[in-house]
Amino acid sequence: MSLKSTFKGFLGETVINVAMxxxxxxxxxxxxNGITLPRANGGSTQIDHIIVSVYGIFVIxxxxxxxxxxxxxxxxxWTQAFPNGSKFKFQNPLRQNYLHIKTLADLLGLELSYFHSMIAFIGECELKTRDELPEHVLTGGMV
Structure with missing residues (x-):
């Protein structure tokens, strides 16, 4: 991971953290924020944000x-594309967040029904497949 992408990730997480x-x-x-958890099969997973409330546990x-x-x-x-024709692949964040939720549920001994997945895209992006995605994939209004 490049220094630039690390900084962009940090900046995005900070924006959401301040808004919350x-x-x-x-x-x-x-x-x-920034919680790293051990995985059952070894290794670890890093969760950007967890919000615990009477409404459930939101994993963002x-x-x-x-x-x-x-x-x-x-x-x-998924694919990130630019007008100049360049494209980049990245892990499906829905699958990524499911792993986060499953890991957290297993560690806490809770059912998955307590958890709510949220994907927050910030920055200047546009979801071109909006109709194919669940409502909890957001480009604005997350908080």
């Missing part, structure tokens, strides 16, 4: 991307 701090009632929503994957985003719910990889 400003907008969410602190006595109702408890925020955790943040993507700070530009360009056009193509993908469907069941694809392994």
């Amino acid at each position: 701090w400003l907008k969410l009632e602190k006595d109702v929503y408890h925020r955790l 994957e943040t993507k700070n991307y530009k360009g056009w985003i193509y993908g469907s719910e069941n694809q392994k990889q």
Whole structure:
């Protein structure tokens, strides 16, 4: 991972973190950021944001991307494309966040029904396959 992409990821996560701090009632929503958890088969997984509330546990994957985003719910990889014709593949964030939720549920001994997945795209991107994606894949209004 390049320094530039690491910085963009950090910046995106910081934007969401500040928005949550400003907008969410602190006595109702408890925020955790940048949580690394061990996986059952070895290795680890890093969760951008977790919000614990009486409404459930919200697990948020943040993507700070530009360009056009193509993908469907069941694809392994999605594509980021630019007007100049360049394209880049990246892991389907829905699948990525499912792994986060499954890991967290297993560690806490909770059923998956307590968890809510959210994918927050920030930056100047446009989801070109909006009709093929669940409502919890957002490009705005996340908080």
